[in-house]
Amino acid sequence: MEGQPTGTPFMVAGYLITWAVLAWYVWRLNRRSADARRALESAPATPHADEETESN
Amino acid sequence: MKSSLALRTWAILWKDLLIELRTKQSFSAMVFFAALVLFLFGFAIGPDTATLSRLGGGLLWIAIAFTGMLSLGRTFQSEEVAGGLDGLRMYPGEIRAIYLGKLLANFSMLVVLEVVLVPVASVLLQLEPWGRFPLFVGITLLGTFGFSVIGTFYASLTQHLRARELMLPLLLFPALVPVFLGAVNGTTLALAGDPLDRIGGWIRLLISFDIIFFVVCVWIYPLVLEE
Amino acid sequence: MTITDLPQPNPGRARLLGTATLLVVAAGSAAGLFLVPADALQGEVQRLLYVHVPAAWLAMLSFFVVFVMSVLYLIQRDPKWDLLAVSAAEIGIVFTALALVLGSLWGKPTWGVWWTWDPRLTTTAIMLMIYVGYLVVRSFADDPEKRARWSAIIGIIGFVDVPIVYLSVLWWRTLHQPPSSPRSMAGEFVYVLLLNVAAFTLLYVYLMLRRYRLAVAERHVEELRLTRDDGRIT
Numbered sequence: 001m002e003g004q005p006t007g008t009p010f011m012v013a014g015y016l017i018t019w020a021v022l023a024w025y026v027w028r029l030n031r032r033s034a035d036a037r038r039a040l041e042s043a044p045a046t047p048h049a050d051e052e053t054e055s056n
Numbered sequence: 057m058k059s060s061l062a063l064r065t066w067a068i069l070w071k072d073l074l075i076e077l078r079t080k081q082s083f084s085a086m087v088f089f090a091a092l093v094l095f096l097f098g099f100a101i102g103p104d105t106a107t108l109s110r111l112g113g114g115l116l117w118i119a120i121a122f123t124g125m126l127s128l129g130r131t132f133q134s135e136e137v138a139g140g141l142d143g144l145r146m147y148p149g150e151i152r153a154i155y156l157g158k159l160l161a162n163f164s165m166l167v168v169l170e171v172v173l174v175p176v177a178s179v180l181l182q183l184e185p186w187g188r189f190p191l192f193v194g195i196t197l198l199g200t201f202g203f204s205v206i207g208t209f210y211a212s213l214t215q216h217l218r219a220r221e222l223m224l225p226l227l228l229f230p231a232l233v234p235v236f237l238g239a240v241n242g243t244t245l246a247l248a249g250d251p252l253d254r255i256g257g258w259i260r261l262l263i264s265f266d267i268i269f270f271v272v273c274v275w276i277y278p279l280v281l282e283e
Numbered sequence: 284m285t286i287t288d289l290p291q292p293n294p295g296r297a298r299l300l301g302t303a304t305l306l307v308v309a310a311g312s313a314a315g316l317f318l319v320p321a322d323a324l325q326g327e328v329q330r331l332l333y334v335h336v337p338a339a340w341l342a343m344l345s346f347f348v349v350f351v352m353s354v355l356y357l358i359q360r361d362p363k364w365d366l367l368a369v370s371a372a373e374i375g376i377v378f379t380a381l382a383l384v385l386g387s388l389w390g391k392p393t394w395g396v397w398w399t400w401d402p403r404l405t406t407t408a409i410m411l412m413i414y415v416g417y418l419v420v421r422s423f424a425d426d427p428e429k430r431a432r433w434s435a436i437i438g439i440i441g442f443v444d445v446p447i448v449y450l451s452v453l454w455w456r457t458l459h460q461p462p463s464s465p466r467s468m469a470g471e472f473v474y475v476l477l478l479n480v481a482a483f484t485l486l487y488v489y490l491m492l493r494r495y496r497l498a499v500a501e502r503h504v505e506e507l508r509l510t511r512d513d514g515r516i517t
Contacts, residue, residue: 007328007392014331014388015312018338021381022308022486025374026301029493036500043507209440213433217423226419227437230412231444234451241455261451272443279357279436 061150068157073164075134082130083165090123090173094180109182113244116177117199117236123173124166124203125225128211131158136215155208155277163204170196183247191255192246198262199239205266206231209273213280238262289363289499297492304482304489311337311482314475322472328392333476335385337483338378342407344487345375346414346442353438356431365431366502368438370494372417374487379411402453409448413441427505 076083097115101107108115174196177183185192210227214220242258315333322329352368355361386404387397398404417437424430 007326007389010388010392011327011330014385015316015334017384017388018334018381019312021377025377025490026493029490029497033493033497033500036497036504039504040500040507043504206440213436214420216429217420217433218425219423223416223420223423226412227416230409230416230448231440233409234444234447237451237455257454261454265447268443268447269440272440276357276436276439279432282432 061153061156064150064153065156065160068154069160069164072131072134072158072161076161076165083168086123086127086165086169087172089126090119090169091176091180093119093122094173094177098180105182108180109184110248112177112181112183113242113247114240115181116174116183116243117240119173119177120166120170120200121203121229121232121236123169124162124200124207125228127165127169128162128207128228129221129224131162131208131211132215151278151281152274154281155212155274158212159204159208162208163201166200166204167197170200185247187249188246192243195239195242195246195255195259195262198259198266199235199242202235202239202262202266202269203232205269205273206235209269209277209280212277234261234265238265289366289502294496297489297496300485300489300492304486307482307485311475311479314478319471319475325393328389331385331389333479335382335389336476337479338382338385339407340480341483341487342375342379342382342410344484345371345378346410346445348491349375349414349417349438350442353435353442356435357439362427362431362502363499365435366498367491367495368435369418369421370491370498372414372438374490374494376411376414376418379407379414383407383411400452400456402449402456405452405456406445406449409452410441410445413437413444417441427502427509 094115097111097118098108101111174183174185178185207228210224210231214223214227217223238258238261242255242262245255245258311333315330319330321327348371349368352364352371356364356368383404386407390399390401390404391397417434420437421430421434424433
């Protein structure tokens with residue numbers, strides 16, 4: 001070890017950050033997808049909106 | 057076709073240089089801005105001449121890059137009055153001439169700026185470019201050309217964006233990292249002497265960057281202006 | 284050229300893939316944390332490598348995908364390539380940032396500093412800036428066709444630039460000191476690393492599916508807004 005710290009806190013922080021970032025990104029994908037879906041469903045009937053609701 | 061490309065390039069270059077010649081104020085403003093940046097470095101770093109001259113190459117290039125940024129932003133804005141760019145585009149012939157003409161105009165403007173700026177910098181920062189002057193000039197020209205190649209390209213690309221004054225440096229500066237490293241290190245070695253003979257590597261880097269991006273930018277430029 | 288016939292991935296299959304991804308990534312992390320012993324020289328902090336290397340791999344993969352999709356878009360002018368490119372760019376930025384943070388966390392106990400001008404670290408940071416520029420340009424371009432075309436060009440220039448940036452930074456650094464990097468590994472370490480790389484690659488496929496589906500939906504919303512605004516003007 002040559003007197004070096006093992007760096008365990010850094011290692012733990014790294015894994016926690018990794019999982020937090022992944023969870024955050026998936027959460028953000030979910031939220032934005034829900035927003036987009038809501039916008040499409042509440043839109044007045046247009047050809048685009050019809051196709052979107054049918055495909056879902 | 058070849059001669060028409062050269063002719064159109066020359067026409068656009070000449071037009072832009074004429075505009076600059078007739079409105080000298082903007083060029084003098086650029087020179088003063090560059091000198092002002094050098095003064096700010098002096099205030100930021102302190103009056104120690106040894107430090108200033110050791111950092112000289114880097115400081116000189118930051119001043120050139122910042123001033124060049126301002127001049128790039130104006131390149132395509134001058135065409136917005138009365139639909140100048142549409143006129144250029146509708147003209148028959150190679151659309152790449154627009155890029156080449158603007159590139160050469162930017163390059164010449166920057167070279168003229170450097171002709172004024174380098175003596176000022178050598179006084180303010182205690183630089184000694186005269187010892188290995190051809191080398192110093194060569195590196196400066198290569199770096200300026202690389203800056204103009206990418207700079208003109210992105211200036212044209214960002215012309216119609218909202219917040220383009222912010223977007224141009226945001227795109228340009230990361231892309232220019234190799235030019236900046238090559239120019240700063242090459243200039244520093246040319247100024248301070250090069251005992252280990254490392255300057256050749258930086259010159260090769262600058263030449264490769266200039267060639268690669270000149271080819272890529274000229275090749276895909278028509279896509280930028282497409283309607 | 285119309286966006287109404289953009290292919291839509293199946294949401295049900297995406298959910299199944301998501302569950303599988305979660306399990307594999309969790310297994311990879313568990314293996315990295317508990318299965319292998321701590322590194323003899325670097326200690327526990329070496330375990331960061333099992334997430335850092337896969338994150339860096341996804342960063343590079345993403346920007347390669349951005350490049351390929353940009354080229355395809357400029358050739359075929361099919362909006363789906365553009366939406367795939369922006370999906371890859373966004374995911375790439377997330378993993379580039381993650382790789383930088385993990386590299387920094389590894390560097391602090393190993394090198395004693397949060398940041399060092401190591402060629403790989405520096406190039407990764409510059410790469411992040413190039414692709415942030417890519418995304419910001421998109422947000423400032425209102426016309427969908429121009430946005431796709433301009434950002435595709437930036438995607439190509441950026442991809443050509445990154446290797447040159449790396450070489451120039453490498454050159455710049457080797458003049459001062461040799462680049463330091465994690466030691467090469469052998470045996471079980473390699474298998475755990477490979478497991479994590481595979482897990483993250485699966486994660487990438489899942490995120491791309493989800494992000495692309497979102498891009499298509501948001502593109503539809505934008506189209507709705509544009510036609511509605513057109514109606515208001517005329």
